[in-house]
Amino acid sequence: MTDSALAELSDTLFSVSVALYSVALLAFCAQLAFGRRRARDRELVGAGGPVVEPPLEAAPSGGNRWGLLGMGLTVLGVLAHAGVLVARGMATGRLPWGNMYEFATAVVLVAVVAYVVLAVRAPGLRHIGVFVLGPVILAMVGIGLFLYAEAGPLVAALRSSWLAVHVTSAILGSGIFLVSGIASALYLARTRRSASAPGADTGILSRLPSGESLDRLAHRTAVFGFPIYTFAMIAGAIWAESAWGRFWGWDPKETWMFISWVVYAGYLHARTTAGWRGRPAAWVNVVGFAVVLFNLLYVNMVSTGLHSYGGV
Amino acid sequence: MTTTAPRQAAAAPPPPPAGPSAGRRLRALLLRQWRRLTAMRTAIVLLFLLALAAVPGSLLPQRSLSQNNVRQYLADHPDLGPWLDRLYLFDVFSSPWFAAVYLLLFISLIGCVVPRALEHARALRTPPPPAPRNLLRLPDSTELRVPAAPAAALDVVEEELRVRRYRVERREGVRGPELSAEKGHLKETGNLVFHLSLLALLLALAGGKLWGYEGSILVTEGQGFCNSFQQYDTYSAGPLVDSGDLSPLCVDLEQFTAEYEENLTAASFTADIRYGEPSAEGRPTTIGVNDPLRLDGDRVYVTGHGFTPCFTVEVPGGTSFEEVCAPFLPSDQQTLASEGALKLPDIPGREEQLALRGFFAPTGSMQGGLLTSVDPRPLAPQVALQAFSGYLGLDSGLPQSVYSLDASQIERGRLTEVGSANLAVGETMDLPDGTRITFSGVKEFAAMQLSHDPGQVWVLAAAITLLAGLLGMLLLRRERVFARADPGAGDGGTVLSLASLTRGGGESGSRFALLTDDLRTALASAAPARTASDPEVPPRD
């Protein structure tokens, strides 16, 4: 295939993946609407007996075909989504994260893959499919509309092997943080309901995994993402030292990466500090989510700094 | 936090008449505040404050990034600007309040981590703590009934745990023989390494700021510079830098090459330079974007490039200036359209000074009567020149940019325009007084920067240990396992209570279940043989 055909294929796959995610979203909606309630009481543990912590989430009751369908479609969407980047990479003969369009597409891909991996390991998490795919589709549409950039070569400053190291780890870290943030947001929604009206635990939200497992999911993903993000920051500093003549210069992008790093450090602290556990810590994580999003979008599109290259 | 602290202190009950002395009370108060400052909660609040404090630094223009943008902002916001400036909002990262936040955070960190490190050092040398009184209260706990005698059963448990690299301590407790085991001290070590690395990082940063400096200069092909503050266009230096102490280094730019892709994306910039001590011949090398010259403690970068048009000026009366050149600053990075000025203050036999102001296009094209640039490569260089005659105001005492004419001199009529023309290379314009100005050619210039940061390698080292500590802290687990053997209900067997305590790393329950399964198997296979021979045999060593 020629480069331009590959570039076109990449653009087509983008639409295909959005379409697949949308159908998967419908399936997940159907799961929430028609699925039976899970028997959550199974998690309760008899006193005295061997205490077995529940796995991340108990299996859903009554094999929910809608959920399976949603997962299947999501996986197909992931394949198309990955194809967007692979075709881009082949068309341009470089890593497919040289501009905002490609970078943002990759971050969203990481978020979906992280979700799929978690949901395969803990089937109960399929119930949050709607809340993952909803933002994902919004993000993809936004990326397609506002960030789209033609396939093209890299500017000189980006031609460095640090692109692979720094940007890849930043993509991984940000994508994982997004999943963590969604889990914390759902945890907040979930626990608000049961806190305000403990008896009335019905409705869509009650079909979500338990608050405890959402909180644990959020923490574990954040713990996974934090070292990666830290590494991305260090790699970025090393690259900046050779590209811009200083390893840290409070460029807007650097500043916001620092801010989000500090917020996630705050979240990890909050999780282990009496008085901050639970909802306050979850709020910190949601703030982290907002900061990462802000960093992904606003900083590149609106402010001008050394990082604003590669279109948009 | 900062607001509640004084209030609580004020609300403390008044001292009883015969209370402790003022000194003691002061000490108690200080101690209380110190505890408060070093509490985890304070750390969280301070982390938040730090994040918050960094926000204006990215939303408002900063002097450290661009003096021009700050000046522009102040001009656009004459009312608000000065107030923001008074609050250091254009110098956020060097402001006292930003420093206050991170210094408080780091004091809190010291107060938190140093005692913890001491305690950890002690813990490394002391055996695992005795088992809690009621093991079954722990979240991961169970009871096993085994046929072996208490001591033999604990032997088996000890063996199984040692294989798993636990440190095991046997004790004779009030409630029977018991065992404590522990592994995973590295987790705590990781935590301490991480937090101490943060301190080291801050110190290295501070050292770099104090003893580091940076100078930048535009160098046209064929020219060079030496490392001294007088030579640089702009420089910044830490307070402890002695300007006589700069490393003796000179750099000459021989050739600058910019390459472009078909769609005019910049592909590479390289500068062929010679460098060495001032008197030495100089070693040749090539530097470029992402590829600076690294010497012992100094680095030389190419941070940008542009064009330097050259002119020949022939003044009536025989004086002529051959090849006077001036770098023109790019006003558009895509097409490298540039603007600049050339000043000729000293023309022999003439009162008036001469100046040229110009717009340079590496590949010029006339659009609507105006010269514009359509390509960053010098394919068809052209300048749109204005010539001025009069008084430049260079010795007026006010600093002037070398890259532009002082507009106020023109407004005041001290400088008057005496001619203008668009010139391609080799073309000449004639001024009314007979002066001939020829656009003789164009060279490239490189924006070069020399940086000296003695803290940099230490920052890198601290960053690496920081990451290692972080991985240890987040990925490792600290596990304690306790077991207590109770002689069973008279059948010669034992009721073994087992419990574990885990810090870090997710599902402790399933791992505990695995451990108990293994122990049960081991106890089942080991116990009968021994009980059959002699139940009271003391444990082998």
Ligand code: HEM
């Ligand atoms: C300079 C800013 C700081 C950063 C970036 C930072 C970062 C972190 C991170 C990422 C963790 C991991 C939490 C986990 O295990 O999930 C942690 C743990 C911890 N930090 Fe900090 N920290 C900072 C300052 C402090 C300060 C000032 C204190 C003391 C008041 C402190 C005390 C602790 C303690 C005790 C833990 C262990 C928590 C536990 O595992 O139980 N840290 N820190």
